[in-house]
Amino acid sequence: MSAQVLAFPIQTNSQKYLLESVRAVAARSGLDVNETAREFVAAGCSKEAQNRIWERARRKRMTLIYGDNA
Secondary structure, rough: OOOOOOOOOOHHHHHHHHHHHHHHHHHHHHHOOOHHHHHHHHHOOHHHHHHHHEEEEEEOOOOHHHHHHH
């Protein structure tokens, strides 16, 4: 039986930076940081995934600030 080598999804400095920015925005917005990071990595660390997370975080912040009227 041969061993398999699995590549860790974060391979470049830019992907690491994107992951850290996603974690930071999740923490500031009150989202679950670990769940958000897992979602981002599962989506392939793409800019589209980052934009979806940022939009969800923005909506969460607006709800916290203005209530359901935002």
